[in-house]
Amino acid sequence: MGTRRVNMRELEAAAKASATAKVTNTLNRPGQLEKIEQIKQGFVRKKASKEALLKSAMQQQLDGVRIGLNQLHHCLEDVSEINISMKKMFELFTDVPDLCKRLNDIKEENMRHSQYVTARENLKHIFTVPESVEKTKLLINEGKLLHTHQCLRDLENSRDDLLFELHKLPNQNPYENSMMKAYFADVQVLSNLLEKQLTFILSRTLNTVRKDPTVIVTALRIIEREEKADEESLKQHKQTGFLPIGRPKKWKEMAFQILEKSVSSKIEGTQVEEREDNKHWLIRYLELIRMTLLEDLRVVKTLCVPCFPPSYNIMDKFIQIYHGCLSIHLQEIIQNGLKGNENVTILSWVLKTYKSRDMLGHPDLMTHTENLPPLLPTAVIDSLEEEYLKTIEQNYMEWMQNTLKSEKEEWRSYTEPHSESYSRTAAPIIIFQMIDQNLQVAKTISEELTIKSLNLSIEQVILYADSFREGIIEFKNKYFEDRKQVVYYTQYMIVILNNCLQLQELGSQLEKQYTNTSSHDLSRNFNRLRYTYITLRNDSVQYLLEELFIDLDQHFDKLFTSQWYELNPADTIYVTIEDYFQDYRKLVESNYKYVVEQVLSIVGKRYLTAMLSKRISFKTYEECTKAAQRIMEEAWRFNNLFANLYNEFQCENHFDAVIMLAEVLKSDDDMLSFELHRVVEKYPDITEDHLLRLLSFRGDLSKSDIKDKVLHVDKPKVLHRSTVFKTLVFPKLVNINLNF
Structure with a gap:
């Protein structure tokens, strides 16, 4: 507070x-005092x-x-009122035990009365059980199923009521229960007989519904009544603990099991051939399944749906049954082992046909099939695809080995290749036709498998290049061991070059067909294929030209020697090249161009090498001028030769360097420095050794003059490009030390 x-x-x-x-x-603010009121x-x-x-x-x-x-x-x-009421209620409860004892006699009397009433109500059935059983059996044999079921239900109700009364007794007597069950034992036999009859009817549902649908309707009415009886018995069991004999019967579940078994049997029975009878057995079998399935579903949709209760959802259920049975049966076929293209057949049927308009993809069925799981598990599909890829890989390996073996035998034969505009064999086209066939098959399965198959195919073509290279090298070595063993080496090397290029071109054409495919591995494999076969083509060109330059070696050795003037080896080189190119014209254009460029490069380089090798030297300026003139004539002649062979090549022409060096040789002393500057400007990677060797040709210059001339040549500070002189390296340098 x-x-x-x-x-x-x-x-x-x-x-x-x-x-x-x-x-x-x-x-405090001005003017506020006047407003104080x-x-x-x-x-x-x-x-x-x-x-x-x-x-x-x-x-x-x-x-x-x-x-x-x-x-x-x-x-x-x-x-306060609740307290008073509770006290009154507790006072009343104290009298209940005494009241229960006083009413015990009435309770026992009521139980006896209930038993007597039940016995009286079922008295007719109790005394007539044997007759009722026989009558029911007769009705079953006559096919009167509704009457049969009514009689059976009367007998079951009597039995169940009596057993329930025994169940309610506080002190149950097992002997009485056993006696009652034994007395009504034939009732369960009747139930089993009716169940067998229903099983037989339901197993032939699709046939029966076409002829007499009322039989199916009757069987389903009985099953529905039994389902309700099952529900009531289970409810009673939950409340009292009493469950009648044979309950629950679960006949609805049994009906679906019978339908499933009949579908499974029909699927198995559709197979009329084995692999040994017909190699196309699986294709025929799957087609029969497709036709059977569509016909059965048509019957279900048009005839079964009106007969079955809506709660059965029979159309969806029947599709699920067919789907499950097909899945199990196909997996059994797969586990038993497939051969050849049977993997492809199943994959195509499962992934394409099964979902197409010809089967479950039909517009009338799509609403019933959209929630179905895959026909085969993903693991099984993956296993089939893997087996398919292994099969085509093995086929590729065997076929390409056989192709290469056939090619090798042809190379070593004494038969000249067929004369065409361009010499080549059919092997590249056949290889890619085989690839295309496999891809067309894979397309019938899935796009993913098509890409896997394409990757595998390209990898096999790349691997083929290794074996192809080994075969070419073996062929070349055998030829150069004894050139008489192989008659048509040049012609078959031309065929090999053309085949290499064709394999690369066919690969590029195939790549264009799959340009929309976003696969990094695929793009990388195509690049590898191009690189592999272009590299093999380039190496094979060297093997081809090795023959030419073995023939030319002795003539290159005579250049710029004492025999140069006498034997004119350049003419022989010219004629030999021209002769070889009569065969080389069988090369396809890009190969021919590459060969021309290679020959031009090698011949020019070897001519320059011979020119700067200091094999001879001239004593007078006149001799040097004469030699320079001859060098220029030979260079012009070679230029004309290669221009006639192919006038659109874009490689460096080494004979232009030869001509320029010849200009240096024939220039007088006053123009020599200028000519050297021109050479160095055009060929910035020319070395001091090259210049010294060139000037050593001249007989009018002393070593000191040569040294002085070279010293006054200004070398470019930055080399923008490489020229032929970068590759011209001589084992022994000229013994004049200069510092640029």
Whole structure:
């Protein structure tokens, strides 16, 4: 209480201080004194408003307290009344045990009465069980299923009622139960007979529904009644613990099991051939399944749907049954082992045909099949695809080995290749036709498998290049061991070059067909294929030209020797090249161009090498001028030769360098420095050794003059390109030390 007073005093002091500050601030402003009455009235109104709000809040608080007190008072009265009622109820419970004892005789009498009533109600069935059993058997044999079921239900109800009465007895007698069950034992036999009859009818559902749908309807009515009886018996068992004999029968579940078994049997029975009878057995079998499935589903949709209760959802259920049985049976076929293209047949049928308009993809079936799982598990599909890829890989390896063996035999034969515009064999085209056939097969399965098959095919073509290279090298070595052993080496090397290029071109054409495929591995493999066969083509060109340059070696050795003037070896080189190119014209254009460029490069380089090898030197300027003139004539002649062979090549012409060096040789002393500057400017990677060797030709220059001329040549500081002189390296340098 003291704390509350202190708080009130503090609040009052704070309010006074706030009011004082507010009045001070108001009156400090100019012109406020004239408005003091107005200001005072404003404060008074605000005070009255605040006081009214405070009073209203206090009144609401008081009203709430009053209502709460009233409710507490009512609760107290209710608690008091409940307490009195509970005491009265406990007083009444004290009399219950005595009352139960007094009513025990009535309870026993009631139980006996219930048993007598049940016995009287079932008296007719109890005394006529044998006759009823025989009558029911007769009805079963006559096919009167509804009457049969009615009789059976009467017998079962009598048995179950009596057994239930025995079950309710506090002290059950096992002998009485056994005697009752034995007396009604034939009832369960009747139930089994009816179940067998229903099984037979349901197993022939699709045939029966076409001839006499009422038989199916009758069987389903009986099953539905038994399903309701199962539900009632299970409910009774939950409440009382009593479950009639043979319940639940689950005949609806049995019906679907029978349908599934009949579908499975039909699928197995559709197979009329084995692999030994017909290599196309699987294709024929799957087609028969397709036709059977469509016909059965048509019957189900048009005839079974009106007969079956809607709750059976028979169309969807039948599709699921067919789907499951097909899946199991196909997996059994796969586990038994497939051969050849049987993997492809199953994959194509499962992934394409099965989902197509010809089967479950039909517009009339799509609403029933959209939620079906895959026909075969992913692991099985992956296994089939892997087996298929292994099969085609093995086929590629065997076929390419046989192809290469056939090619090798042809190379070593004494038969000249067929003369055509361009010499080549059919092997590259056949290889890619085989690839195309495999891809067309893979397309019938899936795009993913097509890409895998394409990658595998390209990898096999790349691997073929290794064996192809080994065969070419073996062929070349055998030829150069004894050139008489192989008669048509040049012609078959031309065929090999053309085949290499064709394999690369066919690969590029195949790549264009799959440009929309976003596969990094595929793009990389195509690049590898191009690189592999272009490299093999280039190496094979060297093997081809090795023959030419073996024939030319002795003539290159005579260049710029004492025999150069006498025997004119350049003419022999010219004629030999021209002769060889009569055969080389059988090369396809790009190969021919490459060969021309290679021969031009090698011949020019070897001519320059011979020219700078210091085999001879001239004593006088006139001799040097004469030699230079001859060099230029030979260079022009070679230029004309290669221009006639192919006038659109883009490689560096080394004979232009020969001509320029010849200009240096025939230039007089005053122009020599200028000519050297021209050479160095055009061929910036020419070395001091090259220049010294060139000037050593001249007989009119001493070593000191040569040294002086070379020293005054300005070498470019930056080399923008490489020329032929970068590859011209001589084992022994000219013994003149210069510093550029």
